[in-house]
Amino acid sequence: MVIKNVKIRTMAQRDFERGFVRISGGVFTEIGEMSQYSDTEDEVIDGEGLTMYPGFVDAHCHIGMWEDSLCFEGEDGNEDTDPSTPHLRAIDSINPLDRCFEDAVKAGVTSVCTGVGSANPIGGSFVIMKTCGSKRVDKLIVQSPCAIKFALGENPKNTYNDRDESPVTRMATAAIIREQLTKAKRYMEDMAEYKRLKGTEDEVSQPDFDAKCEALLPLFGEKPKLKAHFHCHRADDIFTAVRIAKEFDLDYVLIHCTDGGIIGEELAEDDPAVILGPLFGDRGKPELRNHDISTPALLKREGIRFAICTDHPETPIQYLPLTAALAVRGGLDRDTALRAITINAAEIIGAADRIGSVEVGKDADFSLFEGDPLDLTVTPKLVAVNGKIMVQSI
Numbered sequence: 001m002v003i004k005n006v007k008i009r010t011m012a013q014r015d016f017e018r019g020f021v022r023i024s025g026g027v028f029t030e031i032g033e034m035s036q037y038s039d040t041e042d043e044v045i046d047g048e049g050l051t052m053y054p055g056f057v058d059a060h061c062h063i064g065m066w067e068d069s070l071c072f073e074g075e076d077g078n079e080d081t082d083p084s085t086p087h088l089r090a091i092d093s094i095n096p097l098d099r100c101f102e103d104a105v106k107a108g109v110t111s112v113c114t115g116v117g118s119a120n121p122i123g124g125s126f127v128i129m130k131t132c133g134s135k136r137v138d139k140l141i142v143q144s145p146c147a148i149k150f151a152l153g154e155n156p157k158n159t160y161n162d163r164d165e166s167p168v169t170r171m172a173t174a175a176i177i178r179e180q181l182t183k184a185k186r187y188m189e190d191m192a193e194y195k196r197l198k199g200t201e202d203e204v205s206q207p208d209f210d211a212k213c214e215a216l217l218p219l220f221g222e223k224p225k226l227k228a229h230f231h232c233h234r235a236d237d238i239f240t241a242v243r244i245a246k247e248f249d250l251d252y253v254l255i256h257c258t259d260g261g262i263i264g265e266e267l268a269e270d271d272p273a274v275i276l277g278p279l280f281g282d283r284g285k286p287e288l289r290n291h292d293i294s295t296p297a298l299l300k301r302e303g304i305r306f307a308i309c310t311d312h313p314e315t316p317i318q319y320l321p322l323t324a325a326l327a328v329r330g331g332l333d334r335d336t337a338l339r340a341i342t343i344n345a346a347e348i349i350g351a352a353d354r355i356g357s358v359e360v361g362k363d364a365d366f367s368l369f370e371g372d373p374l375d376l377t378v379t380p381k382l383v384a385v386n387g388k389i390m391v392q393s394i
Contacts, residue, residue, distance in 0.1 A: 064137075066313050234258070276296055
């Protein structure tokens with residue numbers, strides 16, 4: 001397939017004012033100016049007057065974990081019966097038939113990082129997946145797992161305080177995380193010792209299998225390590241996340257980072273990766289008191305890397321472009337806002353080798369817009385995932 005006569009915002013090194021892309025096998029195989037284009041027998045779509053953007057990437061959400069229009073029956077994101085559940089796999093809870101995936105595609109959101117909630121200090125895994133293309137979640141996966149979810153602040157406190165169980169303080173939440181990470185490191189060392197001495201006269205017994213520790217081992221492995229995603233809103237929780245990540249040498253990402261704008265100068269000392277959001281919503285709990293749409297602009301000023309997310313269903317996923325537009329309203333430049341839902345998002349979640357930009361060799365996920373994609377009244381004229389057209393009105 002060829003898309004021609006389009007302006008191309010690649011989110012890479014070079015844009016094209018009037019260009020074309022060629023697609024084969026689900027990936028971009030050629031990108032260039034129309035002066036370089038030669039007719040072939042490919043299916044050709046003339047995008048005259050339209051602009052191509054990479055498929056949008058929601059870097060943090062819970063789509064498929066909390067199903068639309070359901071209550072308990074569709075709430076599969078928090079196993080709040082144990083504060084430490086790193087062995088739980090998001091892929092086993094996601095329902096790809098949830099209609100919100102269709103909402104996502106219609107808005108040009110072609111990839112998501114989705115997973116468990118924040119009831120537990122250690123909740124389980126996240127995955128990166130496409131938003132359409134199969135009724136079977138296994139066929140939509142880009143990476144599983146892609147991260148382990150940790151949560152600080154009010155959510156674990158509220159979950160376990162109601163039943164008079166630990167943790168009911170921030171100290172206990174951090175202690176549970178440290179204890180489990182320490183156990184995992186010791187488990188890793190014991191396994192290494194067992195393998196080293198196996199078959200020798202000093203052979204030791206194999207450690208008993210521990211599913212929780214096994215799930216955490218990739219956090220300590222060779223690069224690329226599995227990422228640690230820390231749910232944190234308040235300034236002290238943000239710095240606790242940084243502290244724990246440094247103690248255990250984790251490749252970490254700060255999720256939400258609501259107070260980031262008021263601690264930006266000090267936070268920049270650690271050069272963290274941040275996923276901000278949701279920007280569209282109320283200050284529904286005490287730790288959101290500093291929620292403000294100016295936060296992305298303030299982080300940009302300090303040179304902090306960030307993406308923007310919906311935290312679906314907190315903000316419905318189809319409004320990811322709207323949340324980027326709110327960041328522009330809060331003082332962020334438009335180009336950085338677009339990057340926060342494309343290439344920057346892909347880089348922060350660890351999938352930039354496949355998604356986030358229009359480049360040769362990457363998945364052919366893209367949208368064609370007539371007008372500004374950050375305009376609330378504008379919707380895509382065409383959306384493609386892996387080179388297959390999913391939405392078309394041209």
